[in-house]
Every structure is written in C-alpha cells, then in structure tokens.
Amino acid sequence: MYHDLALVLQHDLIVEWKEHYKEVFGKHTLLLKNRLHELPVFLPENLARLIEATPSEHYDFVRPGAIGTKKSQWLQGSIEGAKGEDVLRAVEEGRFWLSLRALQEWDEGFRQITSKIFDELEVKVPGFETFKHKTGMLISSPGAQVYYHADVPGQSLWQVKGHKDVYIYENSDPFLSGEQLEGIFLGTTEEEIRFEPWYDEFATKVTLSPGEMAHWPLNNPHRVENHDEVNISVTTEHFTKEIRDFYAIVYANGLLRAAGISGSRHSLGAMKYAKMALAAAHKMIYKKMVRSGATAKSPRSFKLDMAAPDFMSDL
Numbered sequence: 476m477y478h479d480l481a482l483v484l485q486h487d488l489i490v491e492w493k494e495h496y497k498e499v500f501g502k503h504t505l506l507l508k509n510r511l512h513e514l515p516v517f518l519p520e521n522l523a524r525l526i527e528a529t530p531s532e533h534y535d536f537v538r539p540g541a542i543g544t545k546k547s548q549w550l551q552g553s554i555e556g557a558k559g560e561d562v563l564r565a566v567e568e569g570r571f572w573l574s575l576r577a578l579q580e581w582d583e584g585f586r587q588i589t590s591k592i593f594d595e596l597e598v599k600v601p602g603f604e605t606f607k608h609k610t611g612m613l614i615s616s617p618g619a620q621v622y623y624h625a626d627v628p629g630q631s632l633w634q635v636k637g638h639k640d641v642y643i644y645e646n647s648d649p650f651l652s653g654e655q656l657e658g659i660f661l662g663t664t665e666e667e668i669r670f671e672p673w674y675d676e677f678a679t680k681v682t683l684s685p686g687e688m689a690h691w692p693l694n695n696p697h698r699v700e701n702h703d704e705v706n707i708s709v710t711t712e713h714f715t716k717e718i719r720d721f722y723a724i725v726y727a728n729g730l731l732r733a734a735g736i737s738g739s740r741h742s743l744g745a746m747k748y749a750k751m752a753l754a755a756a757h758k759m760i761y762k763k764m765v766r767s768g769a770t771a772k773s774p775r776s777f778k779l780d781m782a783a784p785d786f787m788s789d790l
C-alpha cells in the first residue's frame with residue numbers, strides 16, 4: 476500500500492491550480508481539483524482495514540435522527556470488534572455516518588498525505604503558513620445530512636466518492652452573529668446554530684464530485700446534503716497565526732459578554748478588563764485547541780449488529 480502511496484505522492488495532489496487562485500484563497504469559496512480519490516487507502520479492502528485500526532477515541536459512529544430532527548436525537552454507536560466490511564455495508568444499506576478523526580496522528584499514510592497537502596498549499600498561496608493540521612474522514616449513507624453549523628479552524632472538504640451539495644453562508648449577521656460565534660469558540664453553544672430556510676437564497680451552493688475540494692472563508696456556516704449514494708469525504712483543518720489571534724479576540728469577547736461587558740468582534744479597545752480577558756484567552760487557547768475534537772461527543776448507546784434491525788442492538 477505505501478509503495479502505491481509513495482507513487483501517488485510523487486506528484487502534486489492539487490491539480491489544475493490557476494495563478495489567480497492565490498488571491499481568492501481563504502477569502503471566497505474556492506473549488507480545487509485534486510487527486511485524493513486516487514489514493515490506495517480508499518480501495519474498499521484498505522478502507523476496511525483502516526476502520527478496524529481506528530482507535531476508539533478517534534471515531535464517531537452516528538445514527539442520525541429522521542430528517543428534520545435535532546442533533547440531540549442523534550445516537551452514538553460502537554463498532555468495536557466489527558469487521559470493516561460490515562461497517563461499510565451498514566453505511567451503504569442503512570442510515571449512519573462514520574467519522575474518523577485525527578488520522579494524521581495514528582495513520583502513517585495520512586500523516587504523509589496531510590503534510591503533502593499543506594506543503595503544496597503553502598507554496599501555492601504566498602504567506603499561507605499553517606500549523607495544528609488535522610485530517611478526518613467522513614463515510615456517510617445515501618441522503619445523509621450535516622446540519623447548519625460553523626467551525627473554529629480553517630477548513631477544506633475533499634470529495635472522494637459520491638456527490639454532495641454543500642451550502643455555504645456568510646460568517647456575519649444574520650447568518651452568524653457575534654454572540655453565536657463566541658458561543659462556538661467558548662464551547663458553550665452546540666455547533667448547531669439557528670437556521671432559517673430563506674438563508675438558502677443567500678448561500679453559495681456547490682456540488683462536490685470525486686476529485687474536487689471546497690475551501691471557504693473562516694467560520695462560514697455551512698450544511699451538507701448527500702446525494703442518494705454513499706459518500707466518502709476527507710476534511711482538513713488548520714490554524715494560522717491570524718486564526719489563532721482571531722480566536723483569542725473572539726474568546727475574550729465571549730468571556731467579557733459573560734461578565735456583562737460587551738466587546739466587539741474586531742477590536743478590544745483599551746478596556747482593562749478586555750486586556751485581562753485577552754491574556755486569559757491566550758493562555759486557554761492551546762489547551763482548547765488540543766482538546767477539541769479529541770473525544771466522542773456523547774456516550775455510545777448501541778453497537779453495530781449486522782443481524783439486528785437497522786444494524787443496531789443495545790449496548
């Protein structure tokens with residue numbers, strides 16, 4: 476496998492790059508052609524072995540509620556001891572999504588792929604210097620959805636198999652308020668935020684096919700709808716100095732708001748409390764960045780059971 480991987484990595488993963496993309500990157504939604512879907516890890520038998528090798532703390536196996544239900548109705552399941560092929564069949568025939576997290580930490584292939592991706596982007600986009608790279612994989616059922624939410628780090632979505640519609644919205648009122656953003660950064664708000672169907676009039680909609688990647692501006696809320704086929708996507712996350720400093724300001728503003736002192740998203744002024752909050756926020760940031768996404772969100776209440784209805788039995 477790694478012999479094949481080495482061959483794929485001899486050439487750029489991002490292809491058909493145009494010079495002017497560097498002016499748009501990170502500022503507007505950008506679609507990039509890439510070769511990620513050519514990687515041997517996505518062959519079903521290799522994928523099955525990767526699933527079996529996933530450490531327990533680095534996956535979510537989720538049974539979403541029926542369409543239109545809240546995230547709180549999602550159930551977390553266990554695939555401990557399951558055959559990778561069975562997990563893939565359950566996703567294909569049932570209604571689940573499997574998220575493998577922090578692949579760059581525990582899989583040598585993805586460690587190399589992640590470095591390669593960011594090395595290429597840093598060459599292509601002058602001044603783009605990143606750290607805290609994180610790579611995940613989402614394997615999801617036909618028709619599965621990811622509800623409207625916003626994320627803290629810089630993000631890209633790489634489509635490997637199937638097609639999905641991605642709706643991307645502006646990172647400002649009314650689509651994302653300062654208070655909502657603070658809540659997300661402080662971890663006091665569910666990632667899920669208020670959504671109204673009319674937001675779609677103002678969304679950028681992209682349909683991702685295998686070999687396409689979408690990158691959008693920091694914190695832009697988004698939601699995803701799979702077409703009627705199994706989807707495999709890869710997500711990459713990164714921080715830059717600017718993102719880290721912005722994190723500190725938003726975090727500090729959130730602390731100030733909680734203390735009854737209002738701040739502004741882009742400037743802290745000269746307030747003494749603001750400075751204290753900013754200093755505190757800076758100290759917290761690395762802890763938060765390290766902790767985020769490292770654990771399963773809620774206890775696992777069912778296990779994969781190929782003989783049970785809906786492939787689920789109680790744990």
Ligand SMILES: [Fe+2]
Binds near residue numbers: 624625626697
């Ligand atoms: Fe997201």
